[in-house]
Amino acid sequence: MEIVQQTTFAREDRTLLALTHLSQLLDYITGFGGFIVPLILWLSNKDRVIDMDEHGKSIANFQISLFIYCILSIPAILLFGLGLVTLLILAVLGFILPIINAIRASNGEEPNYYISIKFFK
Template sequence: MDDYRPWNMETNTFLMLLHLSQLAWIVIPGAGFVVPIIMWATTKDRSTEIDKHGKMIFNWMLSLLIYSIISTILIIVGIGILGLIGLALINVIFIIIGAIRANDGIFWHYPLSIRFFK
């Protein structure tokens, strides 16, 4: 792990908050995409560990956007509401697991994530 202390906190704590920042959409719609990107963008050049987690989170967010569009189309045709509810639950569960693992110093890929960035 790098010696860099992002935002003046331990790296594992920062990584946990980076994962949890995706839940900002509960308070402000759209913030779940903006907050993690800001956190990652302001620190990624100083830490390879943060850059690695940030890319993985960004991959998950883009994947989730694609899945949401597909679910919305399925809702329009009348068969996707349960899929959308399931996707929302999976998102929250994956974020919490990712945050716990990051706090323990473990890198964990979000299942179902499409790898746009490596």
């Protein structure tokens, strides 16, 4: 029996990294897909593209953190409308941070979602 050793080489693809970050904005365009599309891109390319695993984990952490913050701010709506302010801030940060990190990814820098909770390390 012959054993065939198959090696895959990781390539650098900054455009795909930037598109992975920008695909989070699908929530604002279509209403869904802002978590699923980056997750699919991350899981299908994490071994083929250099730094995709790091960027994918950052995106997943950010999306899960945004969801938790939104859920926590809903009861705060009853407290003088503080939840509405929190939801507005989260919507702005959810729009701006993927764009900033797409630019960082295209420049070869590591992602920085400073409000995200580290679920994946």
